Amino acid sequence: MGLHMTRRARRTALGAFVGASFLLLGACDPETEKQFHHWAMPSNSPGTVQGQDIFELWKGAWIAALITGGITWALIFYASWRFRRRSDDEIPVQTRYNLPLEIFYTIAPIMMVVVFFAHTVRVQEAVLNETPKPDNCVQVVGQQWSWTFNYSESCDDAQAGTGKVLYTAGTGSHIPTLVLEKGKTTQFWLSSPDVIHSFWITGFLMKMDIIPGQSGEDRNHFSVTPNKVGDYRGKCTELCGVYHSRMLFNVKVMDSADYDAYMAQLAKDPEHVADAPLLGGEHSTTTAGLTAGDTETGGNE
Ligand SMILES: [Cu+2]
Numbered sequence: 001m002g003l004h005m006t007r008r009a010r011r012t013a014l015g016a017f018v019g020a021s022f023l024l025l026g027a028c029d030p031e032t033e034k035q036f037h038h039w040a041m042p043s044n045s046p047g048t049v050q051g052q053d054i055f056e057l058w059k060g061a062w063i064a065a066l067i068t069g070g071i072t073w074a075l076i077f078y079a080s081w082r083f084r085r086r087s088d089d090e091i092p093v094q095t096r097y098n099l100p101l102e103i104f105y106t107i108a109p110i111m112m113v114v115v116f117f118a119h120t121v122r123v124q125e126a127v128l129n130e131t132p133k134p135d136n137c138v139q140v141v142g143q144q145w146s147w148t149f150n151y152s153e154s155c156d157d158a159q160a161g162t163g164k165v166l167y168t169a170g171t172g173s174h175i176p177t178l179v180l181e182k183g184k185t186t187q188f189w190l191s192s193p194d195v196i197h198s199f200w201i202t203g204f205l206m207k208m209d210i211i212p213g214q215s216g217e218d219r220n221h222f223s224v225t226p227n228k229v230g231d232y233r234g235k236c237t238e239l240c241g242v243y244h245s246r247m248l249f250n251v252k253v254m255d256s257a258d259y260d261a262y263m264a265q266l267a268k269d270p271e272h273v274a275d276a277p278l279l280g281g282e283h284s285t286t287t288a289g290l291t292a293g294d295t296e297t298g299g300n301e
Pocket residue numbers: 142143196197198236237238239240244247
């Protein structure tokens with residue numbers, strides 16, 4: 001037993017060292033560590049029932065991809081080590097084929113795509129399977145460069161794009177807040193008076209495009225059932241023009257008592273009550289260019 005390591009042992013040690021270094025590097029940075037825990041999603045405990053399904057799909061896809069990657073990397077390393085060139089080697093025949101292997105590596109990826117696709121469709125069906133009787137309905141307007149949230153008195157009205165609403169509206173320099181009721185299903189009807197925007201509450205792991213030209217029940221819509229009281233952030237996730245970056249909003253999920261109190265508060269203020277939903281365009285409190293007042297708050301000019 002000497003101190004000299006064999007070549008093989010040295011190589012094994014080097015591999016272990018490199019591997020451990022990568023793990024340590026990752027663990028040192030809290031942001032990276034968070035990303036690992038979230039599987040690179042904005043959150044690992046989405047605030048809605050629907051978000052949980054989406055997160056499980058995402059996690060399952062990562063696990064399947066990592067297993068596939070692990071097997072592939074192992075085969076690459078095994079083949080490059082096992083069939084490495086030796087001094088007495090001739091270059092092997094370059095035109096050999098192996099029919100069973102070729103059939104396998106054609107069929108295996110097709111199977112994988114089929115499985116990924118099937119799970120994606122299953123989760124999509126579950127997430128977009130809306131109850132005919134949601135508890136609350138909000139007509140969401142995304143427009144250059146902010147958001148208006150119309151809380152409809154009735155969901156039939158919301159579907160038609162009419163009826164009395166309580167509303168809050170943001171501007172290019174004022175970030176509006178969307179309030180949701182915990183444990184209740186809220187349906188969003190999405191309107192845009194100008195270009196395509198996309199409505200994304202990051203912590204819910206769900207987004208949907210807002211398409212101009214759609215009205216009434218032809219509009220894009222989806223429902224969420226928040227299951228945790230808390231604050232979330234929302235943003236436009238479709239590059240919609242120069243001030244796209246200002247299209248932020250806050251989301252507050254409240255329990256029913258706080259939610260009712262908030263709505264009662266809105267109902268008292270004539271500035272938050274309207275006989276018809278504010279669907280943008282002529283009603284808009286935001287503008288395609290920003291006013292002088294708006295630009296004073298700083299920005300990107
Ligand atoms: Cu936008």
